[in-house]
Amino acid sequence: MSDAAAAPAHTPGTLTPHPFPAHCLEVDSLVLERGERLLFNGLTFCLDAGELLQVAGRNGAGKTSLLRVLCGLTRPMDGDMTWDGVPVRRLDDGPGGHLAYLGHHNALKDELSAEENIQSQCRLHGCPQTPEAVFSMLDELGLGGHADLPVKLLSQGQKRRVALARLLLLRRPLWILDEPFAALDVQVIEVLRQALEAHLAARGMIILTTHQVVPVRGPQRTLTLGDGA
């Protein structure tokens, strides 16, 4: 059974998810070239349940490119990935896929409200939510009064909060997050910090890029990308 199907829907009033089964991701010998530059060559790492991996490196080192490869949005020139020992091409295939991705862009439809955006994405990913659960999550992220507005009327930080609410409700064991702390005020950084810790405590896994120190307790490692490293 997929994680999404096995996991109960979000319980209003708590950011703490139900525990996931223990999973393992192995990435072996990835090679990626972009615009005639070798970004990485033979990149290998693994991630176990409850672990966080910070992808570090200077601007242009290839951090976003690596996340896109892991999500199946960019095809590597070589290399393999396995999930629980089974070879996979991408980690987000259909309902019951393994990952939730939060990129630089929030991937929200401007004309839809926050609630409609989240409902439609959760349904699409096989994880339907009750309106109460969505409103409760938006409330926890300080958007209680904005749930019905078209997201085009929200500020950048508020849009980011909607995307975070969606991430939290999707109930995927692996979170892949590109600069998740960008454009958030101190209050929401704290909510996100707690959510990351709760996700790790529930045997979730996190791969993220950030130019900041990750303010999260729990097992974490750093993978630094360099010139073709």
Ligand SMILES: Nc1ncnc2c1ncn2[C@@H]1O[C@H](COP(=O)(O)OP(=O)(O)OP(=O)(O)O)[C@@H](O)[C@H]1O
């Ligand atoms: N579609 C593309 N075609 C050609 N080159 C690309 C493409 N996408 C990214 N690149 C190049 O790949 C390199 C790595 O880009 P990437 O966005 O992965 O870096 P990054 O480490 O995430 O940088 P930053 O810290 O600035 O966000 C850059 O030199 C970029 O110009």
